[in-house]
Amino acid sequence: MARLFGTDGVRGLANGDLTPELATALAAAAARVLAESDTSHRPVAVVGRDPRASGEMLEAAVVAGLTSAGADVLLVGILPTPALAYLTGQAGADVGIMLSASHNPMPDNGIKLFARGGHKLPDVVEDHIEATLRTRFERPTGARIGRVRSLADGAEQYVEHLLATVSAPLSGVRVVVDCAHGAAYTLAPETYRRAGADVVAIGADPDGLNINDGCGSTHLAPLIRTMVDTGADLGIAHDGDADRCLAVDSTGNVVDGDAILAICALALRDLGRLRADTVVATVMSNLGLHHAMRANGITIRTTPVGDRYVLEQLNRDGLSLGGEQSGHMIFREHATTGDGLLTALQLMGRIIATGQPLGELAAVVQRLPQVLINVKVTDKLAVASSDEVAEAVNSAQDELGDSGRILLRPSGTEHLVRVMVEAPTQQQADAIASRLAKVVATA
Numbered sequence: 001m002a003r004l005f006g007t008d009g010v011r012g013l014a015n016g017d018l019t020p021e022l023a024t025a026l027a028a029a030a031a032r033v034l035a036e037s038d039t040s041h042r043p044v045a046v047v048g049r050d051p052r053a054s055g056e057m058l059e060a061a062v063v064a065g066l067t068s069a070g071a072d073v074l075l076v077g078i079l080p081t082p083a084l085a086y087l088t089g090q091a092g093a094d095v096g097i098m099l100s101a102s103h104n105p106m107p108d109n110g111i112k113l114f115a116r117g118g119h120k121l122p123d124v125v126e127d128h129i130e131a132t133l134r135t136r137f138e139r140p141t142g143a144r145i146g147r148v149r150s151l152a153d154g155a156e157q158y159v160e161h162l163l164a165t166v167s168a169p170l171s172g173v174r175v176v177v178d179c180a181h182g183a184a185y186t187l188a189p190e191t192y193r194r195a196g197a198d199v200v201a202i203g204a205d206p207d208g209l210n211i212n213d214g215c216g217s218t219h220l221a222p223l224i225r226t227m228v229d230t231g232a233d234l235g236i237a238h239d240g241d242a243d244r245c246l247a248v249d250s251t252g253n254v255v256d257g258d259a260i261l262a263i264c265a266l267a268l269r270d271l272g273r274l275r276a277d278t279v280v281a282t283v284m285s286n287l288g289l290h291h292a293m294r295a296n297g298i299t300i301r302t303t304p305v306g307d308r309y310v311l312e313q314l315n316r317d318g319l320s321l322g323g324e325q326s327g328h329m330i331f332r333e334h335a336t337t338g339d340g341l342l343t344a345l346q347l348m349g350r351i352i353a354t355g356q357p358l359g360e361l362a363a364v365v366q367r368l369p370q371v372l373i374n375v376k377v378t379d380k381l382a383v384a385s386s387d388e389v390a391e392a393v394n395s396a397q398d399e400l401g402d403s404g405r406i407l408l409r410p411s412g413t414e415h416l417v418r419v420m421v422e423a424p425t426q427q428q429a430d431a432i433a434s435r436l437a438k439v440v441a442t443a
Contacts, residue, residue, distance in 0.1 A: 007412025011110035014054030020061035027065030049099035053208035067146030080242035082339035085118035100241035120308035169196035180216025184242035244327035245340035249359035280322030
């Protein structure tokens, strides 16, 4: 039986794979597991969502599950995932539940779980929740049933938290922000304006159906066009739940998570706040990031893909900064999860501090040509166990030697296997990736 939890919570087609019945049972199980270590009080859960239409249905189901397990619920409404994590910690809650499928298309939705303090769950706790999901329990009755209320000032708490991380006004910075018709559609423009920036907002009119639809961090063309039209200094692209941030410089060049991580690492190092002169990145980071950090005396530690694995490494080693090529950045001093708004503020702060445009700052990373092909498959496990796939990968790696690398990674949220190739030339990377993708597709 396939594991219920993926790379980031439970995700699938809303009302198809992810049904209200599953959401109710999962919420009840999470409340029971995450509150079991402290029975001195009624469990408390914070619940938020992105603007997807299915979020309304799933919110009702999750609230029913939590209250049926005796947990009181604080509803925060439509807010970014990092806001939900922050408020879970601030409220002293036992559980945080965010309803979002992040960058996935509108028909999907997901359930992201947070423990006390706003931390994502380790695999062992997810497995415990999954095992508890199908067990019977004594349901509370009468006054022991959970109650529900709104956390009216949740958004303002989060914005004030973000603004407290800004060391100097962002006056003179003109930024275009693409909110992906998602959870940060009001908070991102408001926060950047209150920090002092001149803000142009696009993708900021959600209707429940248009989230991530040709916009946001997975579709940068509208942001680039608006950058050209407005003459802005930089563009910021968020995804549907705003836990990630990609950027575009004033000439329209994309600045990915690797470059953002490098810029922020150098900023923290110059401030004496990059602990052990070390950052954490994932296996998907470009070799160019490794070269840039080495040249600047900064060590990189590598984890599997997923910002929770980055955070685990940061916590284990007492480090301050980690991130992913996809744009998830964790500033451990300020956050427990990837935070796109916090990242954007730190990036703009570096522009102010150095007086350099984003393009110059990003040039510290000289990327090796990299190709990433998402191959649709019906059975990810069959691909992983295929001798034919293994032989093709080994042959291609022998061809590259030490001058490049290959990574095959099953998606944790979709029926895809990601084929990534880095090589000395774009032509060689393209050729090898295309060849491997064909093998994967037929495995």
